[in-house]
Amino acid sequence: MIVMKFGGTSNRDAAAIANVLRIITTHLAERPVVVISAIANATNDLEESARTAASGDASRGEEILTRLNARHLAIVGALVRDKARAGNLLGAFSGYLKELTTLLHGLAILHELTPRTMDAICSYGERFSSRIIAAGLQESGVDAVWVDAKDFMLTDSNFGRALPVMEAVRSNLVRVVVPLLERQQVPVTQGFIGVTSSGAYTTMGRESSDFSASIIGAALDAERVQIWTDVDGILTADPRIVAGVQKVRHMSFDEAFELSYFGAKVLHPNTMLPLLEKNIPVEVRNSRREEGTGTLIEQPDPSRAVAPAVKSISFSADVTVVSLSPRKRTNQYLFWEGVFSVLSRSGIDVRSVTTSEYKIAFTIAGSYESSTVIPCLEEFGPVTVLPGQASLCIVGSGLREWNGFAGRVFGALTGLKTSLIAYGASGLSMTVVVDRLELEDALVRLHNEFFGSPAPSGEFDVPFN
Numbered sequence: 178m179i180v181m182k183f184g185g186t187s188n189r190d191a192a193a194i195a196n197v198l199r200i201i202t203t204h205l206a207e208r209p210v211v212v213i214s215a216i217a218n219a220t221n222d223l224e225e226s227a228r229t230a231a232s233g234d235a236s237r238g239e240e241i242l243t244r245l246n247a248r249h250l251a252i253v254g255a256l257v258r259d260k261a262r263a264g265n266l267l268g269a270f271s272g273y274l275k276e277l278t279t280l281l282h283g284l285a286i287l288h289e290l291t292p293r294t295m296d297a298i299c300s301y302g303e304r305f306s307s308r309i310i311a312a313g314l315q316e317s318g319v320d321a322v323w324v325d326a327k328d329f330m331l332t333d334s335n336f337g338r339a340l341p342v343m344e345a346v347r348s349n350l351v352r353v354v355v356p357l358l359e360r361q362q363v364p365v366t367q368g369f370i371g372v373t374s375s376g377a378y379t380t381m382g383r384e385s386s387d388f389s390a391s392i393i394g395a396a397l398d399a400e401r402v403q404i405w406t407d408v409d410g411i412l413t414a415d416p417r418i419v420a421g422v423q424k425v426r427h428m429s430f431d432e433a434f435e436l437s438y439f440g441a442k443v444l445h446p447n448t449m450l451p452l453l454e455k456n457i458p459v460e461v462r463n464s465r466r467e468e469g470t471g472t473l474i475e476q477p478d479p480s481r482a483v484a485p486a487v488k489s490i491s492f493s494a495d496v497t498v499v500s501l502s503p504r505k506r507t508n509q510y511l512f513w514e515g516v517f518s519v520l521s522r523s524g525i526d527v528r529s530v531t532t533s534e535y536k537i538a539f540t541i542a543g544s545y546e547s548s549t550v551i552p553c554l555e556e557f558g559p560v561t562v563l564p565g566q567a568s569l570c571i572v573g574s575g576l577r578e579w580n581g582f583a584g585r586v587f588g589a590l591t592g593l594k595t596s597l598i599a600y601g602a603s604g605l606s607m608t609v610v611v612d613r614l615e616l617e618d619a620l621v622r623l624h625n626e627f628f629g630s631p632a633p634s635g636e637f638d639v640p641f642n
């Protein structure tokens with residue numbers, strides 16, 4: 178069997194969804210489990226309606242919901258002709274809408290929005306869209322069955338960034354989904370959402386439907402996991418910023434992880450983790466150009482020599498560089514320990530770290546200028562905060578052994594001020610932090626340096642190692 182995941186960009190409107198339905202029907206022989214994201218922007222709308230209601234304005238929150246509901250209804254109107262089927266769907270939708278409205282009123286009364294309630298509200302986006310896809314498939318004569326992720330995706334209760342309990346997910350899938358596959362049915366379920374042992378909805382972080390697909394793929398020993406999106410595969414840079422990008426045909430799990438961890442939106446970084454051990458390949462493909470082969474992510478053959486090559490450059494547009502040195506220069510290890518325990522207690526993900534004998538500098542996502550974590554760090558010594566930065570991450574293989582690689586990076590960035598440089602400990606990346614206003618310039622310069630002349634095919638490949 179295979180897992181086919183379709184992102185919000187593929188579920189934007191009725192025409193895009195009709196295309197998704199067609200793609201699924203061409204893969205029926207491979208026994209797909211279909212994983213669906215909310216329609217484009219639905220999760221943003223749900224978040225905004227929740228925040229608006231919690232600020233005391235339930236009716237403006239409801240307006241946002243009404244507009245989202247109208248988008249869902251327009252899709253149902255265009256795709257579902259069968260009256261009984263459409264009636265069932267609309268019945269489920271009005272139930273969802275009632276529940277959401279009640280939640281918004283509760284938020285407006287309490288003026289409080291917990292991560293748990295935010296997850297409950299966001300879970301509806303995937304529930305709406307997956308019901309549409311299941312009904313649309315049935316409409317085309319496919320024996321599709323809507324499966325509630327609540328019936329199998331058990332997670333911890335870390336709302337907003339929950340993690341799956343793999344053994345339980347596996348046995349739940351064997352109980353709930355495998356019998357459907359054995360009957361040649363097509364299960365359609367939701368990405369992004371899970372459930373705690375006490376039955377509360379969780380989410381696994383924004384953009385995590387990719388991760389849901391790989392959890393299901395690993396648990397069911399899928400032949401491969403397909404991530405269908407709006408680009409031809411993993412590209413040499415984000416095409417929204419750089420012109421003349423090329424498609425990368427092959428990548429290793431580690432490279433894809435590094436790229437997404439340092440900002441490439443095309444895949445959620447956790448996607449690779451459940452699949453690594455079993456070497457289940459991931460295909461990243463374009464739902465608008467189905468004929469393309471996409472990018473194949475798999476484990477490299479360890480017996481093959483590593484060829485040095487840059488594969489792609491990702492970025493995070495909003496990072497802060499924090500640096501500090503201890504007040505007293507004794508027991509350096511206690512200083513490191515203290516700093517990292519403050520950061521981990523605050524749930525802050527540190528991205529790149531550099532140290533000198535008595536100084537540490539690191540990047541964190543977002544603007545932390547006035548964050549409560551800074552006073553905690555100041556207990557160790559003076560802290561310098563540099564907001565308004567952006568990090569660029571050059572990802573590839575054999576970078577450490579590549580004589581002249583760093584020279585090319587610095588040469589390309591001549592004249593730009595860099596506030597932090599880190600050679601990734603993995604040997605697969607180098608991170609350079611620049612002023613946010615110079616991000617685009619830096620990205621284009623680095624892309625020209627390493628991918629200057631586009632391959633005639635528009636595809637880029639290096640010996641897969």
Ligand code: ADP
Pocket residue numbers: 183184185186187214384405406407408410411412413414415416417440441442443444489490491
């Ligand atoms: P989906 O809704 O399918 O999950 P996303 O918007 O999350 O789609 O991810 C696809 C987008 O990721 C692309 O439209 C592209 O702008 C962006 N992106 C950023 N970096 C890359 C990259 N290196 N390769 C491909 N796409 C990238």
Ligand code: ASP
Pocket residue numbers: 184185214215220221302368369382383384385386387
């Ligand atoms: N709908 C969720 C989001 O927008 C999950 C996803 O699309 O992967 O973040």
Ligand code: MG
Pocket residue numbers: 184384442443444445
């Ligand atoms: Mg995505």
